[in-house]
Amino acid sequence: MVTLQDLKTPKKNTWCPGCGNFGILMGFKQALIQLGLRRDQVVLVSGIGCHGKMVNYVNTNGFHGIHGRVLPLATGIKLANPNLTVVGFAGDADCYDEGWGHFSHAIRRNIDITLIVHNNMVLGLTTGQTTATSQKGVKTKSTPFGSIPPALNPIAHALVSNGTFVARGYSGDTRHLTGLMVEALKHRGFAFLDVFQPCVTFNYHNTYDWFKERIYKLEEEGHDYADRQKALEKSFEWGERIPIGIFCKEERPTYRDSLPHVKGMPLTKLPVKDIDITVTLETMM
């Protein structure tokens, strides 16, 4: 079984002191420990941004890819080998801006992977510009007079894309976040977890205090996550009260479940040599 020590890497952490990413890193390690996964069973995929360094900070298999492509990369890995636990880490700009075109598709395919989005509502590594989840009116380096459009609602989008596991966490509450990560990793199908993660350097608006005043837990108010309609209603709650927890969860066959010829079989185990194509050649005579 994996320990905190095993998961440690020699890479020096370069996140800002107080960064919300620390809560995600700790929560994720704890979740792996709780689930008793081996390091060599897990593959992390990350994009570009402060979140991208997760692959440097967790000692499992990993693919630190490029901006916005976490989901198709993770999809390819999981389709190739369903025995791997594949976890995508993306930032809000990575997933909801640059990679937005992949989001609904990965969800509707119900690829059996977990996506954890470090959502700090700002571009951090490029030193503070607006992102898809920046709130209307927020001033950043690229929107000095205030962000013009309203923020995108990833939870609602995931729900209408028929997401089978849609949740939101808060990195300031690591224990709760760990619980959500465990549930997400256990879920059979596409598990989407958006995590509020305050950027202490570039987001002066959505601070720890800001979140603390607003956040409440869905499960504490008796939300039934089998009720997608209700979940959708909850996903629009914003302002004075903002819900975290599991919005929606259901069982649905995964993409690979619908491929009976390779069901459960890693493609890596199939023969590569001596594939006889005579039958197909005969159709061409």
Added chain:
Amino acid sequence: MIGGEAGAGINRSGFLLAKSCLRGGLHVFGTIDYQSLIRGGHNFYVARADAEEIHCQAGTIDLLLALNKETILLHKDKLVPGGGIVYDGEETALGYEELGRDDLKLYPVPLKRIVKELEGELVMRNTVALGAAVALLRYDLEILSGIIRDEFKPKVAESNVKAARMGYDYAREHFAGDFEYCLEKTSSAGRRNIFLTGNEAVGLGAIRAGCKFYAAYPMTPSTGVLHFMAPLDREYGMIVIQAESEIAAISMVAGASFAGVRAMTATSGGGFCLMSEGLGMTGMTETPAVIMLAQRPGPSTGLPTYSGQGDLRFAIHASQGEFPRVVIAPGDVEDCFYKTIEAFNLAEKFQIPVILITDKYLVESHGTAELLDQNRIGIDRGLLLTGADYINEEEYKRHKFTESGISPRAIPGMKRAIVRTNADEHKENGYTTEDPEMTTKMFDKRFKKLDVLINQLENYETTKLHGPEGADATILGWGSTKGPIREAIKLLGKEGLKINYLQIVYLTPFPVANVQRILKSTKKTVVVENNKTSQLSSLIREHLLMTVDHKILKYDGRPFNPEELSQRIKEVF
């Protein structure tokens, strides 16, 4: 030639006639010309058959099967003297005056009436015309019927067989012995030759090479690979997925390949633009990938259903930064098959992206091939570590420095191996680095692989010389111009000109020594390309410091015809 509106089943019927020729032991080439629309417009399929080996279409037509009048008016001048036109005489009035020539044979067949009598769909007109053609050519109707039965579902097949029979009987009754051209079965009838498109040959090569994952977004003319692979996924144990974009397709391929599976995608120029970032990622992370780029004329959307060779430089240079890659240009369907298998081997042996550069003319035309030799090219997975456990004492490092630059490749899931890669510059163990010394070492490591690759390519057919070694002139070309060039030098040979043709199969790494050797032994060099700026000439200048004597370029979206090409070659003498 058979021509008509889109939706009239032109491609299908052209294919049936061409395949009938194949079964009679003839060599066949079939090519489709269509526009970017679904109904209406003008499509035509040219089928050429000969007892001798042929490599492309011809510029002239012997028999025209016209499903509408437009077809006749567009193509009448390509007909040879004594050539025939099969058309629906009850629907289309046609006279010699209107044709502007009186050396043609007119064969009105009531295509529509016959279909009505059969209570068939209007689209079956083309089958009636095929039957009539078989009669005029004094060919074997049983062969055509056999093909129809093989290609259609039983119920549809039977009504089409009847339609063909009625067209055949009508033509026999009314025009027996009138047409001077005929098709004859050869002694090779029944030989196990195959008839396939470049797309199908690439797909077959991929399957034979053990490709288990194919992701693509539809884009003409590469879509044929997706159409070929999708129905075969169960038979060959593959996952074939239509991605949401080319960006997703290449990323999925990178993911599957990282996981240890032979994976491929195909696209055309616009899609390849989107794949550029993913291409670089495979280069940086040393993830094997095979990408087929089927060109069409650009820039931008250009002529979406036509052919061109304007993306050569793009394939060679696409994506930021510097990393080793291979660019291979198959020239015909057989090349498509063998070079695809080679591409998979090189991708895995050197852990690099390999681009197969083709074009519409190559991948959507049908050609005859001898039964493909499944064993000509073996499977070589390079330094892939197999087995469930990583047993080495030392910690596994995905990008370990080695003498060849190639690192042993473990796959995630292997016990005791942590496989970490990184699109950022990285250390041997895959962790990010910005250290200048490590950066230099990693660049050198990746490019060391290129040196080894160039050495090994000496044993590969990176160029192919067609014709005699010493010649009065050497034609240089790459890709689909192979067919027209071979035919053109044959025509010129009959006129006493001694010309050979150097097919450049590998464009990157450029086969410097081979090209140099041939160029030194020839008196005159002529580059033939389907692009505006003669990109091959610029490569020759870049790598050999040599200027070619002449360039014959065509960039109207259409392939060279042999007659046209031989004429243009003669002009430069």
